[in-house]
Amino acid sequence: MEQASPVRSYLEQTANPNNVLVNIGPSHPATHGTIQIIAELEGETVRSADVHCGYLHRGFEKSAEHHPYHKIIPYTDRLNYCSSLNNNFAFAGAVERLLGIEITPRCKYLRTLLSEYNRLADHVTCIAATVMEMGAMTAFLYLMTIRDYIFEHLNHLTGARLTYSYVRIGGLARDLPEEWLKRLEEILLFYERYIERIHGLLDRNRIFIDRTRDVGVMTQEQALHWGFTGPILRSTGLACDLRKDIPYLAYPELDFEVPVGIKGDNYDRYYVRMREMDESVSMIRQCMLRLPSGPVSVNDPRVTLPSKEQVYTRTEALINHFKLIIDGIQVPAGEIYLAHEAPNGELGFYLVSDGSERPYKLHVRSPSFAHMGGMHTLLEGYQVADIIATFGSMNMIGGECDR
């Protein structure tokens, strides 16, 4: 049976007979994500590019409408799978605000700490993949070593290396294991030693600068026009960061800076991420110092399971446990849009509830999707080889983009 092409590009033939059409992806070794770029080339220069995503679409929003709230948490892991905790916390935050739940101080600090920790892992992955595609294998291995330490460490806490599902509506799955913070400090010291080597390898590296400086340049107006957020928007010089603009979790109590770039090219995007990682480390240390004691989950019968001891001895607790497992959490009718600063930019959950145990609608405003919508402007006018460097610096994550 003949299969029709799943995409219909507006670039079917070139206006200029000397130009050629090249199809890159969706499965290409140098695009770490399933994306297809159909490019019109004049010699080595990209004249126009048609970017297609959707190869990793798995109907997150439709599935969410058919699942109780706490069963959606594992789905949110798979949005940006390099920083699942950030997705977890943003989703839980939206549900909690609609329920009117105030999380405990310890939970607030732990969520902040883990958000920054996962941001660190995400940025490390992004830079590692980008430089590896440009041939910098040493830097890649150093960065992957840091990332692996972080993943192993998070594995100790959550039981998984990537898809943590660590959040619960109203708190967290469990408190920190013993010695976890001690190991965290060791890893942060390790990070500092290794990141110094990355600075030494890349910052003034002639090859790296040639591949990234003045490549994929974008102005502030352009970035806003195409809906860019996060490090990409900040690399153009606009200090737009949700952690400062609408402070959530423990961010208003922390001392941190918002690094910005100068001209929004690949090098700026690299450097903004490098600086942001240092800020994250500083924030993690502040959280460790100030970490309050107490429970990690609220004691609210609407969302938290009663203790096993109570379930076995008290009828009300038994009924409460049963209702929570069978019926799920009942969220009052209403709607909310809640956004967190995910490593890639504004990750927003638009949740509409009709008062039942399932969302009436759950829409994800994913940063990668918006970034892919405007990526062609960063490719056009540059060389074919620059596609890889620019695409790497965008940090497109298929799971989040295609949902």
Place this chain on the structure above:
Amino acid sequence: MAMNTRILKELYESSEENFGITVLKLKGEDLLPLVTLLKDECGFDLLLDVTAVDYPDCELRFEVVYHLYSSRHNRRLRLKVPVPESCPAVPTLTGLYGSACYAERETHEMYGIEFSGNGDLRPILLYEGFDGHPLRKDYPIDGEQPIVAYRK
């Protein structure tokens, strides 16, 4: 600015606050003038998101939802445009915001909303030949597609 506020007020039907976001409800024909004014005069320079909500029992079945952000004033806005099933069309915002291109393509394929004036409504997350609009409430979660066999 005072005059503009008056013009603004004529362009929407109701307004309310929702968790720090101002929500405006308006008619489809007022969308373009309102958003133009918001962008040019009020500094709403970032169109974050376009989506829709399906209410099958309502007379106006779909509600197209826009989220806007002003980086200068750090303000957020949600616009809601109810449209009927018989004519689910709103004007496109691609002339004002580039980010509307992808977002409108997604809303078009998921809900079947027509964005009049947008010439590029090709599928983006789905594929050519996908039958129906999967996020509509009457699309079953295990709905089968003609060109992709159902895996048992």
